Amino acid sequence: MRQAVYLDYNATAPVRPQAADAVARALATVGNPSSVHGFGRAARRLMEDARERVAALVGARPDEVIFTSGGTEANALALGGTRAARVLVSAVEHDSVLRNAPKAEVLPVDRDGVVDLAALADRLARGAGGTILLSLMLANNETGVVQPVAEAAALARRHGALVHCDAVQAAGKIPVDMRALGVDLMTLSAHKLGGPQGCGALVLRDGIELAPLLKGGGQERGRRAGTENVPGLAGFGAAAEAAAADLAKGAAGCVAALRDRLEVGVRSIAPHAVVHGAGAPRLPNTSCIGLRGVAAETQMMSLDLTGVAVSSGAACSSGKVRASHVLAAMGLAPEEAGSAIRVSLGWRSTAKDVDGFLAAWGSLARRQGSAAA
Ligand code: PLP
Numbered sequence: 001m002r003q004a005v006y007l008d009y010n011a012t013a014p015v016r017p018q019a020a021d022a023v024a025r026a027l028a029t030v031g032n033p034s035s036v037h038g039f040g041r042a043a044r045r046l047m048e049d050a051r052e053r054v055a056a057l058v059g060a061r062p063d064e065v066i067f068t069s070g071g072t073e074a075n076a077l078a079l080g081g082t083r084a085a086r087v088l089v090s091a092v093e094h095d096s097v098l099r100n101a102p103k104a105e106v107l108p109v110d111r112d113g114v115v116d117l118a119a120l121a122d123r124l125a126r127g128a129g130g131t132i133l134l135s136l137m138l139a140n141n142e143t144g145v146v147q148p149v150a151e152a153a154a155l156a157r158r159h160g161a162l163v164h165c166d167a168v169q170a171a172g173k174i175p176v177d178m179r180a181l182g183v184d185l186m187t188l189s190a191h192k193l194g195g196p197q198g199c200g201a202l203v204l205r206d207g208i209e210l211a212p213l214l215k216g217g218g219q220e221r222g223r224r225a226g227t228e229n230v231p232g233l234a235g236f237g238a239a240a241e242a243a244a245a246d247l248a249k250g251a252a253g254c255v256a257a258l259r260d261r262l263e264v265g266v267r268s269i270a271p272h273a274v275v276h277g278a279g280a281p282r283l284p285n286t287s288c289i290g291l292r293g294v295a296a297e298t299q300m301m302s303l304d305l306t307g308v309a310v311s312s313g314a315a316c317s318s319g320k321v322r323a324s325h326v327l328a329a330m331g332l333a334p335e336e337a338g339s340a341i342r343v344s345l346g347w348r349s350t351a352k353d354v355d356g357f358l359a360a361w362g363s364l365a366r367r368q369g370s371a372a373a
Pocket of ligand 1: 139
């Protein structure tokens with residue numbers, strides 16, 4: 001079924017036309033980027049152009065970019081490859097961080113989902129018999145809440161700790177500068193910013209040791225074996241460049257205006273609706289909306305029937321309904337967390353999309369007796 005209104009950019013953004021063109025052009029060429037002949041060199045050029053564009057998006061150098069199969073692999077590489085003696089994570093990290101650091105010490109967050117810096121300082125002060133790694137996301141996938149990464153990184157550095165930042169949801173939506181943030185490793189994913197699915201990167205500051213997860217080839221300077229996905233990476237580079245150009249033109253402000261229109265509309269339909277995380281700095285594109293008494297799945301499926309696509313909880317994986325660990329960490333009771341949907345906008349969103357959502361959500365809220373009289 002054709003979705004008339006797509007508001008699930010945090011799951012996957014629509015592919016930007018520049019990215020689709022770059023993928024098509026790369027598919028029309030032949031050559032393995034590790035081959036020394038002319039065909040191979042042409043494929044390598046495509047890939048190195050992409051590396052430059054991805055690096056530029058986050059203020060890094062091209063030789064710091066290790067291409068991966070996506071954000072999940074980059075997070076696994078960061079957490080597994082640094083071989084830290086202790087790992088600290090926030091309670092609202094993506095599962096691809098939490099599951100790859102099962103012994104991590106978990107830092108609490110406040111009611112808005114912002115990490116507790118005093119708890120971080122306390123943990124850092126306990127020392128370690130080796131390297132400490134802090135893994136803190138830049139923006140949360142469910143709420144859009146932006147973490148104080150620069151402050152946390154400054155604290156961590158004072159204790160000689162390494163800092164990894166999962167910037168999958170932030171890159172391309174807000175300006176990101178790896179050096180200004182003071183982080184050592186950063187995770188990116190192409191499909192969250194208008195590139196193809198199945199491509200990502202771990203950006204690794206010079207001089208940081210990293211053991212590969214995938215062995216058996218010298219690609220990516222020995223950090224990630226396997227022939228690179230050249231067409232996908234060409235698309236990633238083009239998407240990164242287009243996202244950077246949009247940001248320079250003020251795209252974040254335009255998306256924020258649409259998000260604000262949506263939240264004002266939601267509150268006028270149902271004054272008791274809650275926007276989770278609204279007390280903290282947030283991405284311009286994400287609203288996590290709670291409508292008490294109406295299950296998120298009911299909302300999502302009812303919206304889907306009218307062609308409006310949103311998510312419930314962390315619906316990233318497998319379509320299974322699972323309680324959100326993010327909302328639970330923010331102190332929400334299960335029934336509150338279970339009535340929250342995520343609406344996420346992006347480069348192709350329009351006021352018509354927002355109004356389409358509001359019309360569909362408004363009639364659902366009225367049917368459920370949850371709208372203003
Ligand atoms: N990190 C965050 C914050 C995410 O939101 C996601 C995906 O939703 C990932 C990592 C995983 O990225 P990928 O889908 O490229 O594996």
